[in-house]
Amino acid sequence: MLLLHVQTVGSSEGWVTLVLFYLFAALSGVSAWALVLSPNIIRMAVYLMLTLAGVAGIYFLLGAELLAAVQLIVYVGGVLILIIFGVMLTSRNPYLNVAPRGGEMALGLVLATVLAVLLAVAVLAAGLPEAAAAAPDDDRYAVRWIGALLLSRHLIAFEVAAVILLIVMIGAGYLVRRRIKANQAGATEGRS
Amino acid sequence: MDETILTLLVLAMLMPLAGTVLLLCAGRMIGDRAGWVATSLLGFSFLCCVTIWGMWPDRGHRVLALYNWLPITADGAGFLEVGLFLDSLGVAMMAMVSGIAALVHLYSIGYMRGDPRYTRFFAYLSLFTFSMMGIVISPSLIQLLVFWELVGLTSYLLIGFWYEKRAPQLACRKAFIMNRVGDAGFLIGLGILFAQLGGHLLLPATEGMLMADGNHIKSMIGALAATEAAGQVASSHAGLNDWLGLGSTGWLSLAGLGLFCGAVGKSAQFPLHTWLPDAMEGPTPVSSIVHSATMVAAGVFLTARIYPILTPEARLVIASIGLITLVMAALMALVMTDIKRVLAYSTLSQLGYMVVALGVGAWGYALFHLITHAFFKCCLFQCAGSVIHAAHHEQDMRRYGGLGRKMPWTAAAFGICVLAISGAAIPLTTLGLSGFYSKDGIIAGAFNFGFGISGQWAPGWLFWFLPLLVAYLTPLYMARAFALTFMGRPRVESVHQHAHEAPPSMLIPQLALAVMAIISGWMLWKPMIEASQPVMQVMGIQSFAWLHEPGNPGMKAAHAWLLQGAGWIIPLAFGLWWYRDGLGRASRVAESWAVRPIHRALLNKLYFDVVYDRLISGMVVAQSRILDWIDRRIVDGLVNRTAHLGSDLATATGRFDRDVIDRSLDGAAESVLQAGGVLRTTQAGRVRIYVLGIFVAILLVLIVVLASFLPIWRASAPSAAATGRPVIWTFESDFVSGHRHASGSLGDSIPFSAKEESINP
Amino acid sequence: MMIGLAHFVILSAILAAAGIAVMLTRRNALGILIGVELLLNAGGINFVAFNRLAHVGTAPDGAPLMDGVVFTFFIIVLAAAEAAVALAIFLNYYNTFRSIDVDRASELKG
Amino acid sequence: MSLLLNFMIFLPAIGGLLCLAAPGGRQARSLAFWVTVVTLAMSLMLVAAFDYSAAGPQFETAVPWISAINVEYRTGVDGLSLSLVVLTTGLALLGLLASWNIEKSPKVYFSLYLFLLTGMLGVFLALDLFLFYVFFEISLVPMYFLIGIWGGPRREYAAIKFFLFTLAGSICLLIVMLGLYLVTPQAVGKNTWVMVASSTSSDRGSEAVPATLVDERVRRMFAGPRFDLERWNEAAGDESGRELIDALRLDDRSESTEAVKAVLAEQLRLRGEAGLGQWLAEFTQAVLIEGRKPLALPVEVGEANLDDRYWSVLLVDQARGGRYWVFAQWAFWLSLIAFLIKLPSVPFHTWLPDAHVEAPTPISMILAGVLLKMGGYAMMRITWPYFPDAAIVFWHLVAGLGVLAILYGAFCAMAQTDWKKLVAYSSVSHMGYVTLGIAVMTASGWNGAYFQMIGHGVSSAMMFFLVGVIYERSHHRDLDRLGGLWTRFPAFGGWSMVGFFAAMGLPGLCGFIGEILVLLGTFDAASPGAIGAGSVGLVYVYGALAACGVILTAGYILWMFQRVYMGRPREEYHDYAPISRREYLIMGVLGVAAIVLGIVPMLVFVMTRATFAGMLASMGVG
Structure with missing residues (x-):
């Protein structure tokens, strides 16, 4: 039900959308900055999860429900798990402190703020349109159109992406295998 | 009738060819029987030829078969023909060739016994016979050329039969090349005729050549004389053509003389005569058939065949060549000591006589002499062969002597042939040996010609005087050979001791030929003249037909100058007496101061060989060396020089590349390296520093971009309100429209496009 | 007040700034990876928003214009790939340096 | 049948690939053997199925290949190529037998050998100029390696020299090809590479065109200058129609002149003399000064014959002083040089002795037997049919080159002490007859030149094989260190005689036919209507010099024969292995072929007759 409403950004029932937008925007924006300030890697991961979830909500608001689902499944479900794995595999101390030094933190924050401000200025100066000119059709974002586009206009990109995934799979496996070998070699060395 | 003749002729031709193929392919199986196989095949061939002669119906000429051989026109309709052709001349020649060949085969059985290549000898000999027959029956010049060359080839093989020795190698090569020199002339003549007659190269006695394209050559010759008399030299060509004398019918003289060149080579006329004496290096049976009876006669035969196209000028040249050969060879025969060489020069x-006869127009007598000469000269060579055989391959007559007692039959046969070649006759009658009939006719013709021409041209008297002189010289040198070989006391005991009479297989052919030498003239002269009548009529030869008729002025003069048939006795008797004990008396004369240089020159064959070997052959070889040098050094050198130039250029560019471009690049790289050394200090290798750099850069860019859009810093920025659209948005809309356009062209490839309505109702 | 394009773009700017801040401040490689993910998401929001609100219409074949969505889709895919590779690299890196501190890896220095 | 023809071209290449994959040298050898046998069988099937009365190409295939530049894969066989194809396949089999004992990497050897076969067949069967060029080049590469790897001590030098020489020629050919490609649209409306007008295609013009020719319209573009431009201009000043017509020189052979005259006559009829003068002046003004196309002239011009595209091109060309004619002259020489190098003719011959001396025996056989023939074939196929007018203008120079080659090659051969080099130079001499025969443009000259190629293919292959047989045993080719071989090998001596005497041009053997026909054809050039009719003396001099070549040929062959075969056998001959059956088979086949061709030359001429008739007629000399 909610989804049906959300699909109609720019319609007369705009207030629901407005609320939802701010809700999701706050979720992702606040989490992102909490992430910046968090010293602990695990927490960072959790904040990232929240940010990504917020972005997924924004996608919902924009009518791209497939994208939102993919965002949740792939990012929140996959990438985040990967990151957690990475943390566990590389940290002897599970709560590794990754707190930045003071000067670095200051520099980073300053630069980030400058960037955000500049972008905001630019966006406002550009005078972007308030809303879309025409109300979209119901099935505008139908998944089948995405499928059709992927297999026609963006076929090459699609195939390239597929190939890249394959390469990544093989490459990652290869890199890890090398590591295992190296570990074994190191182990035998250590024994002797 | 024609079919029978054709069958017989083909059989006669095929026999020797079959012999050749048989002996070459199955020679090992046949072995020593090769001689008998070949001889019997040739005997059969001879029988066929005699049968043809016997049934030769109207003494005319007929083309028995004609085949297209080489295409000469673009539409593929015109051809050079080959085939079988016979006239009276051909019939007689076939009989003569096959008969003599059969006898020589028989003779060779004894002579070549024990030779390691016995079989092959008979194969060659049969092939030679076949080729010779091919010449005789040629209907066209092209076929004549084919067999002409084959005769040359077999002659080459036969002369070089004992190729392990050096002299036969050189002799056979010389024979072939000399023949080829003549053949080059033949080819030129053939080519000119070909160009002018449009490819009608059929021989004159047939309907082809004489009436080619409506051009009756004979009448053309007549017309030529007429126009010259009238002083109108019509020439359709200019420049080089005039220089070559090709105006009007000059080409005809040129063609005729070109063809005659071939005859000069084959018949060993001056100046291509030097191969014949050298060819005596071949086995004696070869000399007896190839170099006395048949092959050398082919040249005469050819000249007789092309007689109608010979212009008067060409005939004069031919007669002169014959005259030179005639005298020169007779003089050389007088001084040679090698028995075969004496016979060769004789x-x-x-042959000189025959050529003179053709030149002076005694056409029939030239061919008559060709046939009679074949018999007695073949016999002479066979006798010489028997002598050489008996004397263990000693050929020097100075080491002979008194062989007559040891080998009486041979001596008798030799003696008969000496008489025949001398033109012996019973004085005051017209009865004589074969040479008398033919040679007297030639001399009579020469008288007619010489008397006729000497009125207009001062040296014309030579044309009758020299043949007459040689008629007196011939008995002298033949008597010399006979006396030195068979008479007197043996001069070298070892030669004489083991000498023996020839075996029957050699003796029988000798005697048979001797008999022919006696009777052939008497028997054949009437039939010959009668048989050649139709041929001569076709060719338009009318004069000299009946030289033996009492009223002929030339014949009258000849008989007078030859002492009414007794002229031969004097030199013959003198020769026999003078040389009865060897060369003693003669050499004393030869050493006298007056005769010595002449004698020396004659012994050295008038230095022809020296000139040819040293000068011409040497020059050719030298020129080939020079050209080879040029080819290697200059032509190829140029190529290599070019290649080297290319490689030098490559080296140079390579050096330029290395020293200039590379070095400058290196310098650039080095300076970059140094700059990098300075800059590396900024590169700490920390990832985050890079990230920092990147983002600082992004920020700067962003600031600059914004600065260009924000009206704060841009005084003359286009007002967004004025257009109602911000600047960036304009860009965006352009992009969208461009995108749409692009998607239009791509849309065709979207498979769902057809379902548009169902999706988007 | 209507939600316009600017809202989304500003949100994306906030996320991007946060991402950059993370990349600049964390020595931990995983931290940097997280920053990158933030940046990518910022971009994704922009794509989808512009597609939805500015890039409206249909192609001649009737299909709606939704390239932005497709681009974001690819971004997600590539982010996943990137994460996998990055993880493998970090593992190797960790194997080599016994740490995941990117500052220790200064061997790239020229 | 056309399928068979194409299969025949590519079967060896497929076999070549398979050879590389063969498990061992023996298998590769037997594979190569069977492939060549099948190729030979297929060529004989072509002979059997061939229509001997048709002039044009048969069994044609025409498939678009590179359609962007109108290149077609076009193959077919006509009288000009048929016997050369049979010669190629036959010699390939014999050459393969001759290379039976190759030991150095046999797989690669046989593979290259088969690729070479594909290249050679392709050259003879291609009917598209581009395709021809491709095969022409393809045949180079295997030959380069075959000489460069399996050759004698100086093989690299020889191989590179061979390659560079031929490549230089190919560049000349390429220029001509590009030129032809660029000018064909003016004549036929599109760029084309078609070498031989198809006998089946319907896209030819309405006028009767002899079938076996380069598209007549292309050829006519290159017609020589047939009228006097200067006089025309002069007369145009007077505006007198009669004089203008007189300015068009009469040449009965020139159809273009006839056409121009027809146009002018038509205009004369329409306008009267003054009007014609006016028109011609306008025409001259437009074409010569303003450079406009004649189609821009008054409409009435177009109503005559001028609307036909190539007539108008011709008219413009002639009016401009023959731009295409100038190109034709250059192109004639360039393509001639390309093929003279291949032939080879003096002075482009020096690659030949080196290549032959260094090449292994079977490769020498193929090189002399087939590769040289590509040059002569291409001259007959491309240079003369495309540019007959240039050929008529320059005939005496080309014939002079031929005569020079005959004499020069013979002299050089005489000076050699290396047996194989002697044979190689004899090839130069013999190929001179080909040049001469083609240059004189008479029926017998062309027949002779063609037969000389076939005959030389047989005799030279045989000669090189004979040399190879002895070289395999003696390991040297020094003529001065040989002698008396006839006694040691009597049957071999007999076959040698057939081979060498065939080369010498002895009647009854194949060499004679070509020589005599070329000689007769040369003299025939002096006959009325032939190209040498205006310079009879020159023709006779050429003929006489060529005839003298016969003497020199006899000289060096006989001298060589004496030095090698005659005399006493040497001691070391006892160690020589007896001649094997395989070797006797090869010389036997070649020797019998030499004899059969020498006695029944019509075997070749029945194939060429119809084609030559068409070609000569269309060149205006038939």
């Missing part, structure tokens, strides 16, 4: 001399 052959040359007799």
Whole structure:
């Protein structure tokens, strides 16, 4: 039900959308900055999860429900798990402190703020349109159109992406295998 | 009738060819029987030829078969033909060739016994016979050329039969090349005729050549004389053509003389005569058939065949060549000591007679002499062969002597042939040996010609005087050969001791030929003249037909100058007496101061060989060396030089590349490296520093971009309100429209496009 | 007040700034990876928003214009790939340096 | 049948690939053997199925290949190529037998050998100029390696020299090809590479065109200058129609002149003399000064014959002083040089002795037997049919080159002490007859030149094989260190005689036919209507010099024969292995072929007759 409403950004029932937008925007924006300030890697991961979830909500608001689902499944479900794995595999101390030094933190924050401000200025100066000119059709974002586009206009990109995934799979496996070998070699060395 | 003749002729031709193929392919199986196989095949061939002669119906000429051989026109309709052609001349020649060949085969059985290549000898000999027959039956010049060359080839093989020795190698090569020199002339003549007659190269006695394209050559010759008399030299060509004398019918003289060149080579006429004496290096049976009876006669035969196209000028040249050969060879025969060489020069001399006869227009007598000469000269060579055989391959007559007692039959046969070649006759009658009939006719013709021409041209008297002179010289040198070989006391005991009479297989052919030498003239002269009548009529030869008729002025003069048939006795008797004990008396004369240089020159064959070997052959070889040098050094050198130039250029560019471009690049790289050394200090290798750099850069860019859009810093920025659209948005809309356009062209490839309505109702 | 394009773009700017801040401040490689993910998401929001609100219409074949969505889709895919590779690299890196501190890896220095 | 023809071209290449994959040298050898046998069988099937009365190409295939530049894969066989194809396949089999004992990497050898076969067949069967060029080049590469790897001590030098020489020629050919490609649209409306007008295609013009020719319209573009431009201009000043017509020189052979005259006559009829003068002046003004196309002239011009595209091109060309004619002259020489190098003719011959001396025996056989023939074939196929007018203008120079080659090659051969080099130079001499025969443009000259190629293919292959047989045993080719071989090998001596005497041009053997026909054809050039009719003396001099070549040929062959075969056998001959059956088979086949061709030359001429008739007629000399 909610989804049906959300699909109609720019319609007369705009207030629901407005609320939802701010809700999701706050979720992702606040989490992102909490992430910046968090010293602990695990927490960072959790904040990232929240940010990504917020972005997924924004996608919902924009009518791209497939994208939102993919965002949740792939990012929140996959990438985040990967990151957690990475943390566990590389940290002897599970709560590794990754707190930045003071000067670095200051520099980073300053630069980030400058960037955000500049972008905001630019966006406002550009005078972007308030809303879309025409109300979209119901099935505008139908998944089948995405499928059709992927297999026609963006076929090459699609195939390239597929190939890249394959390469990544093989490459990652290869890199890890090398590591295992190296570990074994190191182990035998250590024994002797 | 024609079919029978054709069958017989083909059989006669095929026999020797079959012999050749048989002996070459199955020679090992046949072995020593090769001689008998070949001889019997040739005997059969001879029988066929005699049968043809016997049934030769109207003494005319007929083309028995004609085949297209080489295409000469673009539409593929015109051809050079080959085939079988016979006229009276051909019939007689076939009989003569096959008969003599059969006898020589028989003779060779004894002579070549024990030779390691016995079989092959008979194969060659049969092939030679076949080729010779091919010449005789040629209906066209092209076929004549084919067999002409084959005769040359077999002659080459036969002369070089004992190729392990050096002299036969050189002799056979010389024979072939000399023949080829003549053949080059033949080819030129053939080519000119070909160009002018449009490819009608059929021989004159047939309907082809004489009436080619409506051009009756004979009448053309007549017309030529007429126009010259009238002083109108019509020439359609200019420049080089005039220089070559090709105006009007000059080409005809040129063609005729070109063809005659071939005859000069084959018949060993001056100046291509030097191969014939050298060819005596071949086995004696070869000399007896190839270089006395048949092959050398082919040249005469050819000249007789092309007689109608010979212009008067060409005939004069031919007669002169014959005259030179005639005298020169007779003189050389007088001084040679090698028995076969004496006979060889005597052959040359007799061939000279024939050529003179053709030149002076005694057409029938030239061919008559060709046939009679074949018999007695073949016999002479066979006798010489028997002598050489008996004397263990000693050929020097100075080491002979008194062989007559040891080998009486041979001596008798030799003696008969000496008489025949001398033109012996019973004085005051018209009865004589074969040479008398033919040679007297030639001399009579020469008288007619010489008397006729000497009125207009001062040296014309030579044309009757020299043949007459040689008629007196011939008995002298033949008597010399006979006396030195068979008479007197043996001069070298070892030669004499083991000498023996020839075996029957050699003796029988000798005697048979001797008999022919006696009777052939008497028997054949009437039939010959009668048989040649139709041929001569076709060719338009009318004069000299009946030289033996009492009223002929030339014949009258000849008989007078030859002492009414007794002229031969004097030199013959003198020769026999003078040389009865060897060369003693003669050499004393030869050493006298007056004769010595002449004698020396004659012994050295008038230095022809020296000139040819040293000068011409040497020059050719030298030129080939020079050209080879040029080819290697200059032509190829140029190529290599070019290649080297290319490689030098490559080296140079390579050096330029290395020293200039590379070095400058290196310098650039080095300076970059140094700059990098300075800059590396900024590169700490920390990832985050890079990230920092990147983002600082992004920020700067962003600031600059914004600065250009924000009206704060841009005084003359286009007002967004004025257009109602911000600047960036304009860009965006352009992009969208461009995108749409692009998607239009791509849309065709979207498979769902057809379902548009169902999706988007 | 209507939600316009600017809202989304500003949100994306906030996320991007946060991402950059993370990349600049964390020495931990995983931290940097997280920053990158933030940046990518910022971009994704922009794509989808512009597609939805500015890039409206249909192609001649009737299909709606939704390239932005497709681009974001690819971004997600590539982010996943990137994460996998990055993880493998970090593992190797960790194997080599016994740490995941990117500052220790200064061997790239020229 | 056309399928068979194409299969025949590519079967060896497929076999070549398979050879590389063969498990061992023996298998590769037997594979190569069977492939060549099948190729030979297929060529004989072509002979059997061939229509001997048709002039044009048969069994044609025409498939678009590179359609962007109108290149077609076009193959077919006509009288000009048929016997050369049979010669190629036959010699390939014999050459393969001759290379039976190759030991150095046999797989690669046989593979290259088969690729070479594909290249050679392709050259003879291609009917598209581009395709021809491709095969022409393809045949180079295997030959380069075959000489460069399996050759004698100086093989690299020889191989590179061979390659560079031929490549230089190919560049000349390429220029001509590009030129032809660029000018064909003016004549036929599109760029084309078609070498031989198809006998089946319907896209030819309405006028009767002899079938076996380069598209007549292309050829006519290159017609020589047939009228006097200067006089025309002069007369145009007077505006007198009669004089203008007189300015068009009469040449009965020139159809273009006839056409121009027809146009002018038509205009004369329409306008009267003054009007014609006016028109011609306008025409001259437009074409010569303003450079406009004649189609821009008054409409009435177009109503005559001028609307036909190539007539108008011709008219413009002639009016401009023959731009295409100038190109034709250059192109004639360039393509001639390309093929003279291949032939080879003096002075482009020096690659030949080196290549032959260094090449292994079977490769020498193929090189002399087939590769040289590509040059002569291409001259007959491309240079003369495309540019007959240039050929008529320059005939005496080309014939002079031929005569020079005959004499020069013979002299050089005489000076050699290396047996194989002697044979190689004899090839130069013999190929001179080909040049001469083609240059004189008479029926017998062309027949002779063609037969000389076939005959030389047989005799030279045989000669090189004979040399190879002895070289395999003696390991040297020094003529001065040989002698008396006839006694040691009597049957071999007999076959040698057939081979060498065939080369010498002895009647009854194949060499004679070509020589005599070329000689007769040369003299025939002096006959009325032939190209040498205006310079009879020159023709006779050429003929006489060529005839003298016969003497020199006899000289060096006989001298060589004496030095090698005659005399006493040497001691070391006892160690020589007896001649094997395989070797006797090869010389036997070649020797019998030499004899059969020498006695029944019509075997070749029945194939060429119809084609030559068409070609000569269309060149205006038939």
